Amino acid sequence: MLVGPPALGAICYVRHVLPTGSVGHVAGFLWSGPFAGAVAVPGLAVNGVLLVDPAAFVALGLTLTNGVDLPSLALAVPYLPSVLGSQLDCQSFDLDLAGVFQLAGNDVTLTVVDGPSATLNMAPIAPGTFQMGSPTINNSTQPVHQVTLSVPFWMGKYEVMQAEYQSVLGSNPSYFASGPNAPLRPVEQVSWNSAVAYCQALTATEQAAGRVPAGYQYRLPTEAEWEYCCRAGTTTEWNTGTSLSTSQANFGGVIGQTTTVGSYAPNAFGLHDMHGNVREWCLDSYALYAPGPVTDPFVTGGPYRVFRGGSWHTYSTAPVCRSASRHYFTPGYADSNLGFRIVLAPVLVP
Numbered sequence: 244m245l246v247g248p249p250a251l252g253a254i255c256y257v258r259h260v261l262p263t264g265s266v267g268h269v270a271g272f273l274w275s276g277p278f279a280g281a282v283a284v285p286g287l288a289v290n291g292v293l294l295v296d297p298a299a300f301v302a303l304g305l306t307l308t309n310g311v312d313l314p315s316l317a318l319a320v321p322y323l324p325s326v327l328g329s330q331l332d333c334q335s336f337d338l339d340l341a342g343v344f345q346l347a348g349n350d351v352t353l354t355v356v357d358g359p360s361a362t363l364n365m366a367p368i369a370p371g372t373f374q375m376g377s378p379t380i381n382n383s384t385q386p387v388h389q390v391t392l393s394v395p396f397w398m399g400k401y402e403v404m405q406a407e408y409q410s411v412l413g414s415n416p417s418y419f420a421s422g423p424n425a426p427l428r429p430v431e432q433v434s435w436n437s438a439v440a441y442c443q444a445l446t447a448t449e450q451a452a453g454r455v456p457a458g459y460q461y462r463l464p465t466e467a468e469w470e471y472c473c474r475a476g477t478t479t480e481w482n483t484g485t486s487l488s489t490s491q492a493n494f495g496g497v498i499g500q501t502t503t504v505g506s507y508a509p510n511a512f513g514l515h516d517m518h519g520n521v522r523e524w525c526l527d528s529y530a531l532y533a534p535g536p537v538t539d540p541f542v543t544g545g546p547y548r549v550f551r552g553g554s555w556h557t558y559s560t561a562p563v564c565r566s567a568s569r570h571y572f573t574p575g576y577a578d579s580n581l582g583f584r585i586v587l588a589p590v591l592v593p
Contacts (some may be wrong), residue, residue, distance in 0.1 A: 245351070246370065247395035248456035249331055253367045256395055257333055268321035273346075274318055293298065314331075320355060323339070329355045329573035347546055356452045356566055357386035358397070359587050367514045368472060375470050375510055376532065377567035379480065385567045389463050390467045391535040396588035398464065400471050401515050402429035403441065403505035410412075411444050412437075418579035427503045428522035429582040435548040435574035438583040439593065445585070455587070463526040464586045465541045466569070467592045469551045473566045475511035480565045481518060482510040487561045492519030494564050496557030502518040518564040521582035525549040526593050529571035543593050549570040564579045 249255035318331045320326065331353040346519050359365040376387035391419060406426035417431040439462075446461040455461070464472070474482055479485040489497045492507055494517070503517045529543030529590075549571050553564025559580065562568070 249320055249353045250456050253320055255318045273334040321581050326355050349532045353553045359386045364400045366400050368398050369397050370395055373471050384569055391538040392471055393539055394589055396586050399584040405430045411441055424503045426541040428501045429520050431579050431582045432577045434577045435524045459587055460590045461474045461585050461587055463524050466527045466549050467540050468526045469525050472512055493555050494519035494559045501555055520578055522554045523552050524583040541591055548574045556580040
């Protein structure tokens with residue numbers, strides 16, 4: 244099954260589910276295309292070059308349970324115009340304990356599509372599993388639980404800037420609209436409703452330009468997507484470690500206003516200002532977390548919407564800026580310390 248689109252500058256993932264009767268076999272994928280590394284398979288001819296997942300050959304004695312999902316296999320698609328429209332042949336195979344190599348009858352042809360425009364500054368985010376919540380503030384609003392995000396997506400490297408908002412919606416509600424480098428500062432005084440309207444308008448424009456993969460849209464991140472991206476692989480309270488200083492983020496009223504996006508170092512995912520500058524709307528309605536491990540969680544239907552992260556304001560202290568910290572308000576609420584960033588991700592309806 245395809246997990247994520249084969250888009251320029253992104254990583255396409257494919258997951259193989261072993262059918263009944265596959266116990267003791269090893270499975271993998273063959274890719275034919277213009278940019279994979281050539282790997283020779285005796286007795287098999289493929290037009291173009293071939294990529295075989297090396298993990299499929301680690302141990303022929305590996306026992307797999309019927310119907311189990313193998314780890315997703317990844318193919319990096321370069322950001323090259325010549326690759327756009329290329330046809331990728333995705334072919335699963337089976338290698339049994341006797342060394343018999345068989346191709347499965349599920350050949351799928353994929354077409355490389357255009358990804359997000361470089362001007363939107365989107366970072367590709369791989370699927371993964373992480374511990375969401377706070378281990379030290381383990382209460383009813385932030386309990387630690389396992390979350391899996393099963394599909395790749397893109398997230399904005401920066402909070403949406405005033406110039407971008409003005410370009411898409413034709414207005415700028417920001418309190419700091421006349422400050423130095425104002426067009427490059429995050430837009431603020433934006434309600435959840437207005438942030439969603441921005442995403443809808445951007446999706447329509449980018450779809451018309453052919454830069455939105457099928458099944459994807461520009462939208463606000465879910466809470467889980469936001470925290471996963473904020474943590475960027477870390478397990479501490481902040482992605483900077485066990486503490487957060489004002490040299491690492493704009494928070495706590497030290498500067499007293501927003502700063503140009505990207506003024507502070509990015510986290511490991513290449514994302515800036517996840518801990519400060521402005522707080523950021525998420526797509527979800529506020530609710531207590533579901534118990535136990537969950538996959539792709541998303542909550543809708545409640546009267547309040549979630550926002551995450553810290554801000555420039557004096558009351559936004561370091562604890563408020565933690566990766567797991569949660570806040571909520573009505574969808575019409577707007578404030579000079581509240582903005583948003585976008586994702587290009589699977590379609591969700593709030």
